Amino acid sequence: MKEIFIDIERCTACKSCEIACAVEHSLSKDLFSAIFENPLPIKRVYVEKAFLFSYPVKCMHCADAACIAACPTGAMHRNHEFGSVVVNTDKCMGCWMCAMVCPFGAIIPDYAVKTARKCDFCPDRLKEGGKPACVEACPTSTITFGEMKDLFKSKRLLSAERVVKAVLVQEDKKVTPLEMLRSIENI
Amino acid sequence: MSMKTFDAVTQSLINRAEAMGIETGINRLESQLPQCGFGQLGSCCRICYMGPCRIDPFGEGASKGVCGATADVIVCRNLLREEVGGAASHVGHARHVVLAFQKMLEGKAPGYKITDRNKLMDIALRLGIKTEDKSDIEIGKEVVGKALEDISNQNGEPMNWLKLSAQSREFEMWKEQGILISNAHNEIEEAMHRTSMGNDADPVNLLLACLKMGLVDGYAGLHMATDFHDILFGTPQITTVEANIGVLDKDKVNIAIHGHNPVLSEKILEWAFKMKEEAKKSGALDINVVGVCCTGNELTMRHGVPLAAHNLQSELVLITGAVDAMVVDMQCIWPSLAMIAECFHTKLITTEPFVKIPGAIHVPFDVEHADEEAKNIVMMAIDSFKERKGEDVHIPKEKSVGFVGFSVEAIVDMLKKIDSSDPLKPIVDNIVNGNIYGVVGFVGCPSIKLRDTFMTEKMTKELLKNNVLVVTTGCTAQICIQAGLMDSSATDKYCGEGLKTVLHALGKAAGFDVPLPPVWHMGSCVDNARIGTLLGALADRIGVKISQLPVAGSAPELVQEKAISIGTWFLALGLLVHIAPSPRILGSPVATNILTKDLENITGGKVYVELDPIKAAAGIISHIKHKRTELGI
Numbered sequence: 001m002k003e004i005f006i007d008i009e010r011c012t013a014c015k016s017c018e019i020a021c022a023v024e025h026s027l028s029k030d031l032f033s034a035i036f037e038n039p040l041p042i043k044r045v046y047v048e049k050a051f052l053f054s055y056p057v058k059c060m061h062c063a064d065a066a067c068i069a070a071c072p073t074g075a076m077h078r079n080h081e082f083g084s085v086v087v088n089t090d091k092c093m094g095c096w097m098c099a100m101v102c103p104f105g106a107i108i109p110d111y112a113v114k115t116a117r118k119c120d121f122c123p124d125r126l127k128e129g130g131k132p133a134c135v136e137a138c139p140t141s142t143i144t145f146g147e148m149k150d151l152f153k154s155k156r157l158l159s160a161e162r163v164v165k166a167v168l169v170q171e172d173k174k175v176t177p178l179e180m181l182r183s184i185e186n187i
Numbered sequence: 188m189s190m191k192t193f194d195a196v197t198q199s200l201i202n203r204a205e206a207m208g209i210e211t212g213i214n215r216l217e218s219q220l221p222q223c224g225f226g227q228l229g230s231c232c233r234i235c236y237m238g239p240c241r242i243d244p245f246g247e248g249a250s251k252g253v254c255g256a257t258a259d260v261i262v263c264r265n266l267l268r269e270e271v272g273g274a275a276s277h278v279g280h281a282r283h284v285v286l287a288f289q290k291m292l293e294g295k296a297p298g299y300k301i302t303d304r305n306k307l308m309d310i311a312l313r314l315g316i317k318t319e320d321k322s323d324i325e326i327g328k329e330v331v332g333k334a335l336e337d338i339s340n341q342n343g344e345p346m347n348w349l350k351l352s353a354q355s356r357e358f359e360m361w362k363e364q365g366i367l368i369s370n371a372h373n374e375i376e377e378a379m380h381r382t383s384m385g386n387d388a389d390p391v392n393l394l395l396a397c398l399k400m401g402l403v404d405g406y407a408g409l410h411m412a413t414d415f416h417d418i419l420f421g422t423p424q425i426t427t428v429e430a431n432i433g434v435l436d437k438d439k440v441n442i443a444i445h446g447h448n449p450v451l452s453e454k455i456l457e458w459a460f461k462m463k464e465e466a467k468k469s470g471a472l473d474i475n476v477v478g479v480c481c482t483g484n485e486l487t488m489r490h491g492v493p494l495a496a497h498n499l500q501s502e503l504v505l506i507t508g509a510v511d512a513m514v515v516d517m518q519c520i521w522p523s524l525a526m527i528a529e530c531f532h533t534k535l536i537t538t539e540p541f542v543k544i545p546g547a548i549h550v551p552f553d554v555e556h557a558d559e560e561a562k563n564i565v566m567m568a569i570d571s572f573k574e575r576k577g578e579d580v581h582i583p584k585e586k587s588v589g590f591v592g593f594s595v596e597a598i599v600d601m602l603k604k605i606d607s608s609d610p611l612k613p614i615v616d617n618i619v620n621g622n623i624y625g626v627v628g629f630v631g632c633p634s635i636k637l638r639d640t641f642m643t644e645k646m647t648k649e650l651l652k653n654n655v656l657v658v659t660t661g662c663t664a665q666i667c668i669q670a671g672l673m674d675s676s677a678t679d680k681y682c683g684e685g686l687k688t689v690l691h692a693l694g695k696a697a698g699f700d701v702p703l704p705p706v707w708h709m710g711s712c713v714d715n716a717r718i719g720t721l722l723g724a725l726a727d728r729i730g731v732k733i734s735q736l737p738v739a740g741s742a743p744e745l746v747q748e749k750a751i752s753i754g755t756w757f758l759a760l761g762l763l764v765h766i767a768p769s770p771r772i773l774g775s776p777v778a779t780n781i782l783t784k785d786l787e788n789i790t791g792g793k794v795y796v797e798l799d800p801i802k803a804a805a806g807i808i809s810h811i812k813h814k815r816t817e818l819g820i
Contacts, residue, residue, distance in 0.1 A: 015248075019224030022245045031224050032769055032796075035244045043245060133682060137221050 001083040004132065005151040006056060010048070010142040013054035018043045020137030024122055039112070044119040045134050050113040056134065056143060058117035061085045066100035067107060076116070084121035092116055191639035194669070196432050196583040200503035203581050209530055211502050216254065216635050222706050229262040230774030235384035244774055253444050254384060263393035263774030264382040266751070269771070270400035271378045273752030276518055277408025277713060278371045280447055282338060283517075284415040287450045287554040289331045291419070292324050298454055298557035301327065302421040306596075310414055313351055326625070327418075336417070337407050340370045348414075348431040349406040352716070354723040356732045357760060362791060366759070373406030374399055390777045400789070401755030404713045409753070416485065416713070419436050422455050423488035423592040423710065425697070425820035430668040432500060433586035434493035435509045438472045440572040442565065443495055443504055445479035445514035445524075446487065447711065451538055451552050452482040454561035455514055456490060460566050474565065479504060481661055481711035487591050488710050494591075497665035499633040505533055509580040512568035517542050517551075519632070520746065531597065534567055589673025593658070593707040595720045600695040611728040613693075618725075618737065619820050621683035623739035624654040625811035626725075628718040629663045629706075630753055634744030636768055642800050643743045644670045647681075649804035651705045654683035655811065659719070661712035663743065673708055675701035719760065729818075734761025734791025737814040739807045741765035743800075754794075758782075761791030763810045765803055769796045 019031070026034035026041035034041050045058040065085045068076045075091035076098050078084070079083040087098075092115040099107040099116060110117040130136070135145040144151065191213060192198060208259045225231035232240040232252050233308040240252030242261060251257055256264075290296035296779040301307055301323055307330065311318055316329045333347045340346070350358070361367050368374050378396055381387040388395070388503050436440050442459055444452040459474040466474045477495035478486050486492035498519050504510060505527045512534045513524065520537075527548030527654055528535040537543050537558075538552035548567070550603075552560050604608035617623045629643065643666045647657050652674075659667055671677055678690045694702035709717045716739075726733045742750045744765050754764045772778040772794075777816050782794040795810075797803040 014223065015225070017222055017242070018248070020221060023224070031227060032773055035773060037227065040245045043247065
């Protein structure tokens, strides 16, 4: 099952994901037409500031999703084809329980239509073997999409590298950490 | 592998690049996609360091920048800065040529001469310069003085070149709107000033400044550059040339000249001819100078030099491995050329002090030493040929032929053979009777985003089918000639009956045994001045404003800021200007409304964005129909 992975060190707060998300949820799916639609399409990802970093906040499609458990009508449910957490707007009555229990703030009450609004994992794209719009739009690969085991493997490799570098620098007191790092880069 | 498919020549060289592991713009575009939505809508402001600020086009996020600028202000400021980029390029180009001419008059640039004396005299007379008892040099110096006034005047009087080249009806309209200009450099300075943080925040005022920048481009850029080119190097006459990358010859020293300024390329061509024997000594059959981009258009218009490649093919012409030297001056020269040249025995030679590329050889070219430097550059190409001998090259065989050299003077001379006292009459009569339903000017570049859709070719063919005559300049002209649209055979193949009849008659009158082609090559991108002159002459002959003519302009594959400022000049002249892809204005409701609708009530011009070639042609035809109805024809 493919999932979204977010690397906060890479986010430059360009908001390309926000625009791509809104366009994907428009009628035309084209930027230049979408901005003239009425009502305007609405995004489901929010780039928020955290200290000196930024972070694209969106639904993580939790494996044990609090929002599904909290939903009294069964509107919030799992799509088993893609493993995503999605709202059946016909069943949603706008009680906002899901929004209250979501630890990410990724579910937004949409007062205009009186239903919860959230990331739906771009099912049209996934059906065609594509990636979610935010992933495709991200110019720095902050948001990636893949098998969780692969995503974690690459993260483990990265942290292993960091640990090795840190240990080597500590053991060799004769050179400065910076010089040591430079020599490691050349390995 | 590229996701796009292009014409056979382009595609075969893209395939070769991919097989050789050489990256081209096609690959780089794919790695840039999708491109930033704020950027595409023009609603990102990087003008001050409280930003960058972006306006959410979907209304949920920020609606103003830190300083309070709305999307309207941000878009209009950004647009004006784009206009400045374009106008500065053309004014800079014109200034280079004027100063070269001045040096020649002072005896400091012996490599140059007055070639079209008639044009010099005509311009001098129309500038109000008294020519009796004066030498050509003295008259030339006074003409230069008038040109330099247009970048130095502080008295607020309208620019000389505007008065020289614009028709009175347009002049009065601009006067009424308060957008007449006096000094191109002042306008450029003021535009940068008014768009810096904390100045003009009135989107309408900013758009008026855009129109002024269009006039700066049209008169202190395009018209001035074309006039001095013609005086120095001659006014183009109709001739036929070969086009496409197939004009390279593996057994010759191939020199590709690329950029815009004929002050350099004319000398390279001259010395290539003089150094034939030198080339033969090194085992080459000859020296083959071929044109890339607009300096190619300049040489083809005046000397019938083969047109090797438009701007988008500037990388691909190097991928052949057959170019011994690519000599460049200014504008549209991709930095990637150095990286590609490095893969072959190709020397990339930059010549302008303000256009340097790491990896290229820089030979500073100044007009005072033009002959030595041009000789030196040609020698470098011959040396490069010696190194290339025996290396694998890939030159696609496809070539096309076409007519070029449609200066207004050449067109009028041709028409005089039909009616010597009223040369424009045959054209006007045929517009009135509908044989020529309208005229459309195609300008600009080949867009890497639209080239695979054959936007220009499809639009052109659709217009021709509907009896619309097409005139074109710049790299768009090269797309047309490669597609065979400038060949006389295109007339019977693509034109409606009315247009076919006219072109057959004109071909006969001009003394050719074939019809004239349906698409007329009027020159480089600065030669859009020629389109302006032609429209002005037609409007004057009929006694109407340019905005009343059944004509339109199109930048079917927008790339450069220069196309924005040229397009704005066309808007100021009162033309419908079709543009694809969309200019970066859609983030602003005010700019979008004014440019696509309300402007029509001010200058008569308006912007029309359409990416589908057939729909775009239909939109233009319906505009022409409307104009015809208004004229009662």
